[in-house]
Amino acid sequence: xxxxxxxxxxxxxxxxVKNMMNLYKLLLLRLEENQLPKMTAKYGLxxxxxxxxxxxxxxxxxxxxxxxxxxxxxxxYVTKIIGAFNRLDEDERKYLYLxxxxxxxxSDEQIMxxxxxxxRNFRELKKVAYVKFAMALGIEVYN
Numbered sequence: 001x002x003x004x005x006x007x008x009x010x011x012x013x014x015x016x017v018k019n020m021m022n023l024y025k026l027l028l029l030r031l032e033e034n035q036l037p038k039m040t041a042k043y044g045l046x047x048x049x050x051x052x053x054x055x056x057x058x059x060x061x062x063x064x065x066x067x068x069x070x071x072x073x074x075x076x077y078v079t080k081i082i083g084a085f086n087r088l089d090e091d092e093r094k095y096l097y098l099x100x101x102x103x104x105x106x107s108d109e110q111i112m113x114x115x116x117x118x119x120r121n122f123r124e125l126k127k128v129a130y131v132k133f134a135m136a137l138g139i140e141v142y143n
Contacts, residue, residue: 005131012141013134020139021100024081027074035075037082039101043093045082084136091115092129 028036037047085093098111112122134140 004135005127007142008131008134009141009143010127010130013139014130016139016141017096017130017134018100020081020134020137021096024078025100027078030071030074031078037078039097042090043097044086047079047082081137084133087136088129088132091125092132095125095129096133 035047037045040046085096088096095111095115098106098114099108108122108126112119115122115125117125131140
């Protein structure tokens with residue numbers, strides 16, 4: 001794992017994850033309230049998505065068809081992000097959740113006490129969380 005961490009450009013990978021999480025939040029705006037992913041007690045995400053696509057196309061206009069296709073693409077994208085998120089360890093998920101998925105924007109200084117770690121371990125947790133999440137999504141950046 002150390003070799004992989006050293007070959008990944010941490011700063012660029014962290015920025016890629018940050019951009020992905022911002023996109024994730026935007027995509028959630030398009031989903032209905034009852035479809036939104038829910039956080040579990042162990043900081044996992046569960047997604048009930050997958051709306052049924054209407055099978056009657058007799059009088060449906062192009063706009064409605066495009067909207068349904070867009071909704072399906074959004075659900076696929078959100079499902080991909082959730083799958084990658086849930087592959088992380090609980091502490092890694094907790095960090096990313098507190099950093100990006102809460103209603104408030106928290107700094108690392110505010111998050112560290114909630115993770116119950118010393119500074120050195122917290123920095124390692126952050127690095128591993130960003131790299132593993134990026135690798136699970138295929139967005140990591142190498143040196």
